[in-house]
Amino acid sequence: MWTVETVSHVGLEDLDWVSNSCTFRAMLSLKKYLTEGLLQFTILLSLIGVRVDVDTYLTSQLPPLREIILGPSSAYTQTQFHNLRNTLDGYGIHPKSIDLDNYFTARRLLNQVRALDRFQVPTTEVNAWLVHRDPEGSVSGSQPSSGLALESSSGLQDVTGPDNGVRESETEQGFSEDLEDLGAVAPPVSGDLTKEFPADISSITEAVPSESEPPGLQNNLLSPLLTGTESPFDLEQQWQDLMSIMEMQAMEVNTSTSEVLYNAPPGDPLSTNYSLAPNTPINQNVSLHQASLGGCSQDFSLFSPEVESLPVASSSTLLPLVPSNSTSLNSTFGSTNLAGLFFPPQLNGTANDTAGPELPDPLGGLLDEAMLDEISLMDLAIEEGFNPVQASQLEEEFDSDSGLSLDSSHSPSSLSSSEGSSSSSSSSSSSSSSSASSSASSSFSEEGAVGYSSDSETLDLEEAEGAVGYQPEYSKFCRMSYQDPSQLSCLPYLEHVGHNHTYNMAPSALDSADLPPPSTLKKGSKEKQADFLDKQMSRDEHRARAMKIPFTNDKIINLPVEEFNELLSKYQLSEAQLSLIRDIRRRGKNKMAAQNCRKRKLDTILNLERDVEDLQRDKARLLREKVEFLRSLRQMKQKVQSLYQEVFGRLRDENGRPYSPSQYALQYAGDGSVLLIPRTLADQQARRQERKPKDRRK
């Protein structure tokens, strides 16, 4: 049902409050929706110019696109202008958007996506166990100290100093728990190493996750990192998988971000399916214990001080395990720049006196991949129509190490983006149409009423008749801004105010009746003026005058039906007059309708332009966030790798010698523990694990 409605024809300066307002009007028919949807879609595509792959980032959650494709036209539906000033905070909803739920949902989800810049990693613990051959072949979990149980070594414990009591107790507890899990079920082992390990070694690394461990992300992130035996290709593959998972999760806007990041979907093959091997053969547990990753729950993306101090904290637990030849932890761990530790594949100086092959850098491939990904992002951003400012901004942000500044919705690049696009993509329409609309239609929106009055011309005419310097443009201008409050007299129902009704009188009578005394105007100018005024009159006005219609066209057009009929009944009118009056009324109303229609159409275009700009902003923001995530992930991996190397470098066999990275590797288990296993087994597991995600993904 349509009440007195009009188009909110907004100028650019009005977009703010218009975009923040929402009104809900009657539902249009499905056909209309489809028609309008096609129109909007077409306009949108043409406005975009370049292909904007917003769906990749926004799926279909943003109202504009969704509405365009699926349903109610947000921009091209009718407006109850009374509500136009109702504002909603923040992200623009289309003033005529019907689907408020969609809007709020999209808004909330967008906020959640924005919140992704806080990349949190829950606390977890890394328990490192030495798994190696026991010369005696009879080590069980109940005898942890028989082998390399360094934490039971009093000499080593002394290193920790007196303040380590708490950690020791923690260590003891974790140790015994792990013994239950691992050692207690470990059968006596003897003979060849590989034979020693159970058939289902992979189950070790897929062990049951501990409570403190997020099922999804943590394993996803860490498990591929700690299997240092994988080839760069494998790691890249895993990294790609990781990233795709992250992307999917990040874009899974139907669930909260935290849920996405922390709780993998129930069927997530990467997070479930962990089972502790019933018979986990451990020869000797020990050497490293509870090398903690706790503290990672802080904002990881920034590597806040807490996180930076993490290695130090863990080092204190490591200290008792480490013989005297360890390097300073601060020098190796506290530094943010871990590249030196990292990329030289050799373990740090403390590690290796064995001339084995260098430890393959398990993360080099990952980082390279990350770099490539980021670079490709940059290319993508540039290719897909971001203006140079945006692109350079993106580049700057990526290059800068100053942390994350992801509040990009109002970032300079966003502003420049919108400005740039509005000045470039819509230069023609926004410069011309917006200027036109801002003058003509802003008042239209302000006033809102349809109150078209063909009388405006008449009024101008009449006013001009009394004015010496009549300006031809004035009539037109008044017509354009007939909704201006100052033009209330143009409104049909106020017509009687200060309005003479000699409009339809014969020109001669009109002249004599209305014009100022002859003293002020010469007859020649009077005639000229009459001619001019004749030209100013519309055709219908001329016709009405010719047919001697006894009332104004304005009344004919704008009077309500009853009053209109009443008016007609007061006069004796010929059939030709009645027909003309009906035509005048019809045409007049249609004229108003056409004007409204055009304003609405223009408004639609402006709104679509704004939607496009919003989407481009969103896309740019999401791209920046993605880059930030990649950076955070890279930093986290560096940390993990540093920890890995640190832990590995401090492991000592029964003879106090470090383990060769070519023969042993630390294996990350799902329950947070870390096992030292022969590299051959690690390779096997890596291969096995590598296959699984691929199969699952299909």
Next chain:
DNA sequence: CTTACGTGTCATGTT
């Protein structure tokens, strides 16, 4: 003269 644009009008469909 051509073209783009604004406007009015008509036909037709919708509310």
Next chain:
DNA sequence: CGAACATGACACGTA
């Protein structure tokens, strides 16, 4: 069913 409204298409005037 008629009035009012919406809109595509066309005509016309003008810069």
